[in-house]
Amino acid sequence: MTAFAILGHLARTDGSFSINDLPGSGGRMDVLCRCVNASLFLSHDLRRDVDCYLVLLGPPSGPKTIKFSGSAVRSLSPDERSAAALIKKVIDVPCGSEFREVADGVSIRKRGLERLLSEMPFAVLDETGEDVRKAKDLPGAFLLSDHLNFTDAENALLGSNPRYSVGPKCLHADHTITVLHNELDRRMSGWE
Amino acid sequence: MTAFAILGHLARTDGSFSINDLPGSGGRMDVLCRCVNASLFLSHDLRRDVDCYLVLLGPPSGPKTIKFSGSAVRSLSPDERSAAALIKKVIDVPCGSEFREVADGVSIRKRGLERLLSEMPFAVLDETGEDVRKAKDLPGAFLLSDHLNFTDAENALLGSNPRYSVGPKCLHADHTITVLHNELDRRMSGWE
Numbered sequence: 001m002t003a004f005a006i007l008g009h010l011a012r013t014d015g016s017f018s019i020n021d022l023p024g025s026g027g028r029m030d031v032l033c034r035c036v037n038a039s040l041f042l043s044h045d046l047r048r049d050v051d052c053y054l055v056l057l058g059p060p061s062g063p064k065t066i067k068f069s070g071s072a073v074r075s076l077s078p079d080e081r082s083a084a085a086l087i088k089k090v091i092d093v094p095c096g097s098e099f100r101e102v103a104d105g106v107s108i109r110k111r112g113l114e115r116l117l118s119e120m121p122f123a124v125l126d127e128t129g130e131d132v133r134k135a136k137d138l139p140g141a142f143l144l145s146d147h148l149n150f151t152d153a154e155n156a157l158l159g160s161n162p163r164y165s166v167g168p169k170c171l172h173a174d175h176t177i178t179v180l181h182n183e184l185d186r187r188m189s190g191w192e
Numbered sequence: 193m194t195a196f197a198i199l200g201h202l203a204r205t206d207g208s209f210s211i212n213d214l215p216g217s218g219g220r221m222d223v224l225c226r227c228v229n230a231s232l233f234l235s236h237d238l239r240r241d242v243d244c245y246l247v248l249l250g251p252p253s254g255p256k257t258i259k260f261s262g263s264a265v266r267s268l269s270p271d272e273r274s275a276a277a278l279i280k281k282v283i284d285v286p287c288g289s290e291f292r293e294v295a296d297g298v299s300i301r302k303r304g305l306e307r308l309l310s311e312m313p314f315a316v317l318d319e320t321g322e323d324v325r326k327a328k329d330l331p332g333a334f335l336l337s338d339h340l341n342f343t344d345a346e347n348a349l350l351g352s353n354p355r356y357s358v359g360p361k362c363l364h365a366d367h368t369i370t371v372l373h374n375e376l377d378r379r380m381s382g383w384e
Contacts, residue, residue: 030271034226034229034270043339043361043363044362049285076371078364080222107309131383144370169234170234170236170237171235172235172270175373178234179374181367182359189359189361
């Protein structure tokens with residue numbers, strides 16, 4: 001089981017954004033949609049053993065967390081609009097502090113990073129971390145930021161959680177997930 | 193200098209597709225747009241030393257080849273619609289068998305795979321190839337297929353061109369580009 005969580009610092013927390021303008025009206029919701037794709041898709045298949053958490057921190061009613069469960073999701077295609085349509089479907093549904101499944105494999109709750117960290121030991125993906133190829137063992141849960149850096153408050157919450165880097169260049173969050181999946185796939189399959 | 197070329201077997205070759213329906217009306221143009229993103233984007237930066245060729249093979253007036261030059265492209269954002277808008281801008285412009293630059297860093301010509309192979313020694317990325325991590329040297333030009341396999345006719349054209357694989361799982365074309373970039377970045381930076 002692998003989990004990815006991505007912080008969407010400006011990501012809209014109601015359904016008023018337009019699927020035709022995910023970067024602007026969605027508060028860079030396009031970044032999060034690409035992370036759903038990178039987390040869950042293989043060629044002509046889904047990674048059924050992966051969960052992807054989108055932590056939406058933007059206006060007007062955040063934080064909210066949306067969970068895409070690879071084991072249960074349906075009606076998801078790789079294009080950005082497909083993930084965005086599912087986000088739009090669940091985002092205005094009344095919810096509390098526990099996950100409520102609104103579409104197959106897509107759940108939502110109130111609460112953000114602090115709650116997520118209390119439940120799972122997330123490692124952090126950023127360019128200051130240890131090279132994933134050199135790490136003896138890799139954990140099963142990884143946290144990334146969207147196009148913005150982690151804030152001081154977020155870094156304080158993350159404390160001494162282990163940090164990993166996927167390479168010498170600073171990559172988009174979705175590209176980072178893809179490279180990390182490759183490293184995990186290789187380890188699982190004896191391809192190192 | 194690195195080049196990626198992606199075959200879009202069904203990709204529409206006029207501007208009649210809708211930016212709101214890239215998978216359907218565009219003939220899986222969404223796949224090609226994600227490959228442009230994977231080829232050219234770093235976090236907050238572009239890979240200026242990369243060219244990305246989209247070989248459009250669908251109806252009604254193919255084949256056509258669109259070239260995105262990392263060194264010159266502007267007005268390109270990472271979301272699928274942004275690359276699609278540039279494709280739409282250039283696709284109906286009259287062109288011959290030489291590249292005509294229609295938008296900054298975005299050119300178009302008639303002709304498809306055969307012409308491209310006559311100009312550059314493309315290696316092929318598919319799951320039967322040599323592990324990229326094990327390859328002593330890697331070439332600078334890579335060919336991928338979209339969501340469909342190479343046809344027999346394409347495989348015949350490719351002959352004995354070298355083949356590489358990025359890992360044990362069968363990945364989307366854009367994910368494959370991202371993993372390959374990581375391997376190239378590591379070799380360039382002494383991160384192996």
